Amino acid sequence: MKRICVMGTGYVGLVSGACLADFGNAVVCVDIDAPRIERLRGGEVPIYEPGLEELMGRNRDRGRLSFSTDIAFAIKSCEIVFICVGTPSLPTGEVDMSYVHAAARSIGQYMEDYKIVVNKSTVPVGTGDEVGAIIAEVRPDADIDVVSNPEFLREG
Numbered sequence: 001m002k003r004i005c006v007m008g009t010g011y012v013g014l015v016s017g018a019c020l021a022d023f024g025n026a027v028v029c030v031d032i033d034a035p036r037i038e039r040l041r042g043g044e045v046p047i048y049e050p051g052l053e054e055l056m057g058r059n060r061d062r063g064r065l066s067f068s069t070d071i072a073f074a075i076k077s078c079e080i081v082f083i084c085v086g087t088p089s090l091p092t093g094e095v096d097m098s099y100v101h102a103a104a105r106s107i108g109q110y111m112e113d114y115k116i117v118v119n120k121s122t123v124p125v126g127t128g129d130e131v132g133a134i135i136a137e138v139r140p141d142a143d144i145d146v147v148s149n150p151e152f153l154r155e156g
């Protein structure tokens with residue numbers, strides 16, 4: 001059993017979080033979108049994925065899956081952080097990396113001990129080093145490993 005924080009409760013974060021909880025891990029899914037977290041806490045499943053509602057319900061009932069806007073606490077108390085935030089396209093066609101960068105800054109800001117940082121967002125090559133550098137900038141003594149585990153599935 002690992003304590004896992006999933007940053008971003010979109011398609012990727014929710015499905016990953018629910019599946020990781022179903023494997024027996026203790027998962028906290030966090031988001032900066034407070035109304036979304038409120039709905040999730042109320043048992044609402046904002047997206048449709050076959051089997052997801054049942055998976056989320058079962059793991060919430062067993063105390064393995066929770067939802068929070070308290071990103072500081074979730075990062076402090078986990079062993080592994082999954083970055084599952086959005087990476088939309090900019091009008092120039094480039095990737096908007098601002099959400100990934102903000103997530104990395106939060107990790108640096110709140111971490112107190114060793115973390116494995118797993119990047120699940122779709123990002124350009126080199127982002128692992130970039131995430132590591134941002135965390136180290138915020139917390140020069142940061143003890144981390146950054147892992148790339150991109151999502152390859154599609155909605156539905």
Ligand SMILES: NC(=O)c1ccc[n+]([C@@H]2O[C@H](COP(=O)([O-])OP(=O)(O)OC[C@H]3O[C@@H](n4cnc5c(N)ncnc54)[C@H](O)[C@@H]3O)[C@@H](O)[C@H]2O)c1
Nearest residue numbers: 008009010011012031032033085086087121122151154155
């Ligand atoms: N949706 C898919 O089918 C799919 C498939 C493969 C890869 N991906 C990739 O996975 C990533 C996530 O996609 P998605 O569809 O789940 O995105 P999404 O836009 O549905 O969800 C992203 C969530 O991250 C939250 N967020 C943003 N910044 C945050 C922060 N600093 N801390 C916490 N939460 C934050 C947003 O509020 C939002 O709820 C993207 O890079 C996307 O390209 C998506």
